[in-house]
Each structure stands twice: as C-alpha cells, then as structure tokens.
Amino acid sequence: MKVLYVLTLVPFIGILGFLPFINRIEPYVLGMPFYMFWMAMWVVLTSAVLAVMYKLDPRNREGEEE
Structure with a gap:
C-alpha cells in the first residue's frame, strides 16, 4: 500500500x-x-485532503506533457 493512501x-x-x-x-x-x-x-478538510492526494498521485500524471 502506498504511503500516499494513508492520508485517507x-x-x-x-x-x-x-x-x-x-x-x-x-x-x-x-x-x-x-x-x-x-x-x-471536516467536510471542507476532507475535500482538501483528497485534492492533495489527487495532485500527488503519480497515476494522474500519465497523460500530461511537460
């Protein structure tokens, strides 16, 4: 399990x-x-935590070209 998912x-x-x-x-x-x-x-903070997880997850960067 990735350490990133511990943020959940x-x-x-x-x-x-x-x-x-x-x-x-x-x-x-x-x-x-x-x-x-x-x-x-915590409703607001949960959204913020999930947004941070999304940005840090390397699987979400596959289609980006830099």
Missing part, C-alpha cells in the same frame, strides 16, 4: 477519533455549536 485516514480519525473530546455544545463557533462546526470543518 486523516479525515476518519479527525471525525470519529476526536468525537468523545468534541461532543459539547459550548462554545459557539461562527454561530454554530462546536460539534456542528467540527463536522462542517
């Missing part, structure tokens, strides 16, 4: 691994309870 564990650990620690209402962040903000933040 980052969102999994961020969402489920820290769940017992962030399961609270206070404080409010951007007008949302902290738990809701945490989930919304």
